[in-house]
Amino acid sequence: MREFRFSLIVFTALLVIVAGVYFLIMLNGGQISLSTSNQDWASFGAYFGGVLAPAASLLAGYLVYKSFRSNTYQQKLLVIREALGRLDQQLEHNLYTPFNNDCFGEEYRGLPLRTIVYAVSNGELESNERFDGAVLSLLHNISILAHSILTYLKLLERFPTEETDTNWLRNLEHHYWIEKYSPICTRMKTIVGKNAMQQKIKENQLESFRVIFNGGYDL
Structure with a gap:
């Protein structure tokens, strides 16, 4: 403009x-x-x-x-946002997928993974190697999503419009991801530990995880 x-x-x-x-x-x-x-x-x-x-x-x-x-820039943003939406839906599905493992006993077998994450992080259950592996795998996928989100937010900053509009749109988008994933990510990070995340996830993805989810693995 x-x-x-x-x-x-x-x-x-x-x-x-x-x-x-x-x-x-x-x-x-x-x-x-x-x-x-x-x-x-x-x-x-x-x-x-x-x-x-x-x-x-x-x-x-x-x-x-x-x-x-x-117009080209806008189409690029739309394509990326659609891809993020698909990743978001898949992660949402994974979080509510039944944890069909008897490592916590029959009482917890088949419950959504999110429910068990909350139970373990609240001290109701003691984590084990099988569950840590499942949580770490999910954190890896969320880190990939975080890296894509960060790239998308940087593109929003350079969107050819008024600067105030761009900042408003970027902050709104960022707030959505923080509200949706930051609480559960903090709990999962507490379960597996920072060292396990650093060994499993690439450094640039960890940095994106930290930036997007309001502190991420350093919380």
């Missing part, structure tokens, strides 16, 4: 300069009234057209380029 306003100002200034030069030439030649000659008006039109037409063409081409770039 700022670039468009700047281009419009430059074009308007050029228009004023061209008109000013023409009228200065008229005044220096002693012509202080409007001509009634068709030939003079034809010359005036040719002068303006010859000078301003290339500038107008450049401005039009620039605006077409900016519009194409903006």
